[in-house]
Amino acid sequence: MAKITAGVSTSHIPAIGAALDNGRSAEPYWAKVFSGFDFSKRWIAEEKPDVVFLVYNDHASAFSLEMIPTFAIGCAESFKPADEGWGPRPVPIVQGSPDLAWHIAEAVIQSDFDLTIINKMDVDHGLTVPLSLMFGQPEAWPCQVIPFAVNVVQYPPPSGARCYALGKAIRKAIESFDADLNVQIWGTGGMSHQLQGPRAGLINAKFDNHFLDLLVNDPEAAARIPHVEFIREAGSEGIELVMWLIMRGALADTVEELHRFYHVPASNTAVGHLILKNPA
Template sequence: MARITAGIGSSHIPLLGVASDFDKTGEDYWRDCFAGYDWTKGWVAQQRPDVVILVYNDHASAFDMRIIPTFAIGCGERFRPADEGWGPRAVPDVIGHPDLAWHIAQCLVLDEFDMTIINEMDVDHGLTVPLSMMFGKPDAWPCRIIPLAVNVVTYPPPTGNRCWLLGEAIARAVESFPEDINVQIWGTGGMSHQLQGPRAGLINKAWDNRFLDDLSADPQRLRRIPHIEYLRETGSEGIEMVMWLIMRGALGPDVRQLHRHYHVPASNTAVGHIVLEKLT
C-alpha cells in the first residue's frame, strides 16, 4: 500500500523564489537563510519520495473573490507556474498524480470533507517556492506533486483542528491506495508576518519557536489555537500556519524531528522550516 513517511513544514516567501531564480542565494543577506535548507535537500534526495502532497495557499492566482474554496485538491496531469504580475517563474511545470489525487478526493468526500476538485489551475509561489527550497533548480521536479490549496486569505479560514482532522483523513486515504509508493506531505506558509498596516513587519520569534517546538512536543495544543491568537501574535498573514497542521495531522501521534531551521529576516518575514519523520 501507499504510505506517508514524513512531513515537511516550510515558509513559502516569494522573495525566496526570486533569490533562487536570480542566483542570489550566496549573497550575504540570503546565505544563512538558504543554508538552513541544505540538510533537507540531501535528505529528500536520499528519501526519493514518489509523491509529495503539497499544502499551500493560492495568492489570487488561481482563485479570487469570485470563488473561494476552503479546501481544493489538484487532480490534473500538469500544473503550470502562475504569472503573478511579473511573468511566470522559470521553474518546471508540476506533474501531478491523478490516480492518487482522485483516490484521495473520493475518500475525503466520503469521509465528509467537502473538497473542491480542480483539474486545471496555475500554481503560484505558495507551491513553487517550497519545491525550489527542497529540490534546488532541476530541469524537472524529481517527483509527482498533488497540490492541496487552503483558503487562508479571505475570512473565514478553517480552524487548526479542522486542518488537523483533514490531515488524518488524508493519511487514511493514502494508506488505502493499493500502489506501493512513498508519499510525503508538506505544509507551507508562515511564519509570523504582517504585510500591511501599522503592524507591518511584525515578527514574533518566541511564538514561532514554540509552534515549532510543539509540532513534536505538544501538537494537541496547536489544534486549539484560535484565529484571534494567530492574528494578535503572528500578524494578519500568520494564519497560514494552520496549513502546517494538515501535514502534522497526517503523520499520526508519534514523530521524530529530523531537522529544524528558523531565520529572520527574509524580506519582512520570519522563515521557518522543519522535517518530521512519521514513527507509527
C-alpha cells in the same frame, strides 16, 4: 499500499524564489536563508519520494474573490507555474498524481470533508518556492506533486482543529491507496508576518518557536490555537500556520524531528522549517 514516510513544513516567501531565480542565493543576506535547507536537500535526495502532497495557499493566481474554495485538491496531470504579474517563475511544470489525487478526494469527501476538485489551474509561489527550497533548480521536479490549496486569504479561514482533523482523513486515504508509493506531506506558509497596516513587518520569534515545539510534541494543543491568537501573536498572515496542521495531522501521533531551522529575516517575514519522520 502507499505509505506516508515524512512531513515537511516550510515558509513559502516569494522573495526567496526571486533570489534563487535571479542568482542571488549566495549573497550574504540570502545565503543564511538557503543554508537552512542544505541538510534538507541531501535528505530528500536520499529519500526519493514518489509523491509530495503539498498544502499551500493560492495568492489570487488560480482563485479570485469570485470563487474562494476553503479546501481544493488538484487532480490534473500537470500544473503550470503561474504568472503573478512579472511572468511565471523559470521552474519546471509540476507533474500531478491524478490517480492518487482522485482517490484522496473520494475518500476524504466520503469522510465528510468538503473538497473542491480542480482539474486545471496554475500554481504560484506558495507551491513552487517550497519545491525550489527542497530540490534546488532541476530541469524537472523529481517527483509527482498533488497541490492542495487552503483559503487563508479571505475571511473566514478554516480552524486549526479542522485542518488537523483533515490531515488525519488524508492520512487514512493515502494509506488505503493500493500502490507502493513513498508519499511525503508538506505544509507551507508562515511563519509570523503581517504585510499591511500599523503592524506591517511584525515578527514574533517567541510565538514561532513555541509553535514549532507544539507541532512536534503536542500537535493537539497546536490545533486548539484559535484564529484570534494566531492573528494577535503571529500577524494577519500568521494564520497560514493552520496549513502546517494538515501536514501534522497526516503523521503519527509521535514523530522524530530530523531537522529544524528558524531564521529572521527573509524579506519582512520569519522563515521556519521542519522535517518530521513518520514511524516505519
